[in-house]
Amino acid sequence: MPFNSLKYFLFLPVTYLVFYLVGERARWSVLLAASLLFYATLNVPYLPVVLILVTTTTYSFGIWLDQAGTLKAKRALIWGGIGANLLILIVMKYLPFLSGNLKELSALLSLDAKIQQVRIFVAIGVSYYVFQAISYLVDIYLEIEKPERHFGYFALFLAFFPKLLQGPIERAGDLIPQLRCRYEFNYDNMRFGMLLFTWGLFKKVVIADRLGLYVDAVYNDVHAFSGLSLLLATYAYAFQIYMDFSGYTDMALGSARLFNIKLTRNFNSPYLATSVIDFWRRWHISFSRWILDYIFKPLQIQWRNWNNLGTAGALIATFLISGIWHGASWGFVIWGGLHGLYMGCSVFYKPYQKKLHDALRIERTEFLKFCQIFVTFNLVSLAWVFFRASNFADAMYVVTNMLKGIYGVRYFISSTGKFNILAVAISLVIFIVVSYNVTKFNFLFQNKPLFRWILYYALLFTILSLGKFGESSFLYFKF
């Protein structure tokens, strides 16, 4: 049941209605039941097994960690809890990747090892709830949080339907108190939630899905294109994945807001970042915070004696792990590795960069900012090639050919029809106007009901008339 489906448009208000009508004590159970129903509609047979395993394991380890008397016991328990969660993740998601690579390696070394190719059991959402489970255990270990004793609230913390499949990755300290909070109807929250949901829907069905038509046309058969078509498709993908993922997040945040729950903001104009480090402060923020706190910082502390080399190494290692987290394929590993490399290198050139800017007297100028945004966007887009391409050979073809000529541009642009060109152009203009005028709109929302309603209608009719409807899942669904 994706957020952009008719089923979800019925599911959400019905869930809210039941949630509103039942007594305070039963509200958590309504949300938990709705979350389970939400997953049941995904028809992924092993998903309930994984959910039950992760939930019970993490819940138990959380309680034991709190009860452990010695540091040694605590250490054993934290590694046990993390190990158990990672084991579930590996078995459910990474076993096919590992077995496939081992098989190839054994063939390469002419070893007669009989390695069976294994299929993926669960791919949807598993990375998200395992990461949440690990952060919960680490926070208890570091005594930042106390364990949640109520199994229902704990299960709901992991399974809360708006955020589980694609995040945001929530910390127990942020979410559980909100789940426990007494619900009172709040009109502003409802209005904001619905608006955010509609805005997310616009980004998804009007911009992302229409851009996707161009991207798919090229990336599913890259050898039929060259030069500018490849470059344009790569740029289109950069915006498609942003609109798709941030659209989903808006819809998740909007859905949660109906229940007075504020989820973490996950995006902040990432393509206006002035460096790759800045990009990660603005892109998938909850995930960046997670890997920063739970992977980068421990590694940096561990390798602190190596100074800059240690920091660069920690960055590269962190983003390689981030790549693997995104998916079991070499494309994701290279994508993560590239981001790690960008940031690892910046550790060394940062001091010289500042000196250069000062010498050229361009520090803090709009020109420098523009150049930095341009370079960062292109570096990020280059990495997206490995994220999107079907395989390594295709990615290398795109990278090595994207600046060669303009063959196929006409087909690239006209392939999806005039209506699509028009829809993409109009929707991008609307997106830019709204993004740059949020504060002005806020002012109008507060003061001019008639104008506000004209805008509501305009947004809804834009979605209805320009949106691409039909079966389309979100790009980040597979993580």
Added chain:
Amino acid sequence: MTKLLKKILLLLPIPAVVFATTWMADPANIKDDDSFETGVASILLSGKNVANLVNYNERKLQKYIILGLLKPPEVIVLGSSRSMGINSDIFPNILFLNNSVSGASIEDYIGIFNLYRIRGLKPKLVIISLDPWILNRYNGQDRWKYLSDEFFEMENILGFHSTHSTSVQEKFLYKIHIYEEFLSPEYFQQSCIYLIQKKRAGKIYWATDKLQAEEPIKIADGSYVYAEKFREKQVADINSDARIYAIEKPMYSLGRFNELDKSAMQLLDSFIYYLKKNEIKVLIYLPPYHPIVYEVINTNKAYTMVAESEKWYRFLANKHKIKVFGSYDPKISNLEESDFFDGMHPKNQAVHRMFGLCGSEGDRTNQ
């Protein structure tokens, strides 16, 4: 809460506008109004062709054509849009009618054939064009439900009772599904485009003697000639369309095609057995896919059942001693990229080449 409910009521004009637009335009003519299809059928039965015929209930049109036939055709074609290029030129001097309907499933073949049976018309040769999705339980095709009475009756005659729920239920669900369309955003978009085009064109469809024109033409023999723009595309544009078709996820009606549907296999087997028993000759046609599309089908694990279905159709043909024309593989069918309109529709000339020998096959229907 009251304030919220009041505000939500303010949003009601949106579904109301959507419904009013789709109801008024109804580009696919899904309202239960027979005048459109009866009008088209009477033109076709008079021997004239119909220009600019798009978005209509193809099953309903077939029903009115067959009900209005004065003489039984000697050769008929049962198939999908992929077989609409088979025309009377392949069978000169023989009464020929192509009864193909878009997105056809096995239920369509049986339902349409039953219309002939009910009227007591018996063709001498039936060309069955078989698409792979016929054997895909999850092909998503439900347009046959317009002919559910005819299908269920014939299904009983063939000795089957259990493949579907009762006709009344099917019809009711079909009606609900049809009326859902009036609130669907896709249909709203189509309706808006239709209203703009209608305002420009002035006329919806008209009778013509032309065999091809700027607009699409439904020929009196039941075959279909695409609009000029679509027909006269450059190879690069055809390939571009094929690429877009190939990357559709899933490819048209081939989603979740993990096994061959046994009930559809049995039904098809029995249908062919019935035709042969009633001394009706049968030919099987396997319409080829565009080379780019077939390459994807051939290499993508999700579509392994396409080759399996062709294998089974050939086995079935062998069992009933039926001649097979074409293959999903364009190489086997000796077709190139330029022989297609898009990813799945071979051009009429290409179909003629494949049926090259069929004149003699047709001649034999006169024996």
